[in-house]
Amino acid sequence: MATYTLPELPYDYSALAPVISPEIIELHHDKHHAAYVKGANDTLEQLAEARDKEQWGGINGLQKNLAFHLSGHILHSIYWHNMSGDGGGEPDAKDGVGELADAIAESFGSYAGFKAQLTKAAATTQGSGWGVLAYEPVTGRLIVEQVYDHQGNIGQGSVPILVFDAWEHAFYLQYKNQKVDFIEAMWQVVNWQDVAQRFASAKQRANTLLLAP
Numbered sequence: 001m002a003t004y005t006l007p008e009l010p011y012d013y014s015a016l017a018p019v020i021s022p023e024i025i026e027l028h029h030d031k032h033h034a035a036y037v038k039g040a041n042d043t044l045e046q047l048a049e050a051r052d053k054e055q056w057g058g059i060n061g062l063q064k065n066l067a068f069h070l071s072g073h074i075l076h077s078i079y080w081h082n083m084s085g086d087g088g089g090e091p092d093a094k095d096g097v098g099e100l101a102d103a104i105a106e107s108f109g110s111y112a113g114f115k116a117q118l119t120k121a122a123a124t125t126q127g128s129g130w131g132v133l134a135y136e137p138v139t140g141r142l143i144v145e146q147v148y149d150h151q152g153n154i155g156q157g158s159v160p161i162l163v164f165d166a167w168e169h170a171f172y173l174q175y176k177n178q179k180v181d182f183i184e185a186m187w188q189v190v191n192w193q194d195v196a197q198r199f200a201s202a203k204q205r206a207n208t209l210l211l212a213p
């Protein structure tokens with residue numbers, strides 16, 4: 001079976017400056033994200049060993065570690081592509097992201113309402129977490145989720161399409177304790193083309209989530 005691998009960044013360490021410093025991007029990708037990749041692979045090995053030996057004393061910790069590291073790997077993999085040095089602004093039909101813009105307006109009432117909710121959700125995380133825009137396949141609406149750590153407080157089946165890392169490692173070297181300033185600055189680097197592609201892909205996959213046969 002395949003194992004998890006650290007993806008290459010789609011840009012230089014300096015591509016998102018001044019919103020995010022090169023030092024943060026390098027540490028965040030090369031050290032923090034890499035640790036989640038290693039953690040997910042190590043946990044799979046430990047689970048295989050538990051099965052081989054039929055030793056289940058550590059099962060609760062291993063299942064938590066798998067959820068934590070795998071979710072950390074997935075969210076960071078999305079995060080890098082959600083950002084661009086040429087990003088920012090509002091999603092607009094003239095940029096080919098009209099379906100996403102319409103879905104945001106329908107799901108949240110307005111772009112301003114959506115932006116305020118995601119900003120608040122990310123900036124008020126208690127401890128470590130994320131603010132996430134997700135596609136919810138049962139109703140086909142977009143929702144905001146305030147994720148605890150990497151894996152808590154989400155709706156099963158929802159698909160993250162825009163993620164704001166609100167862990168201190170994402171901003172502290174540059175923004176110190178001003179988490180809200182970091183989250184507000186994040187809007188300057190949102191890559192709406194990437195978010196729109198993820199939205200289209202999530203909609204296509206939605207019919208695989210059957211609540212009833």
Ligand code: MN
Pocket residue numbers: 028032076165167169170
């Ligand atoms: Mn992070």
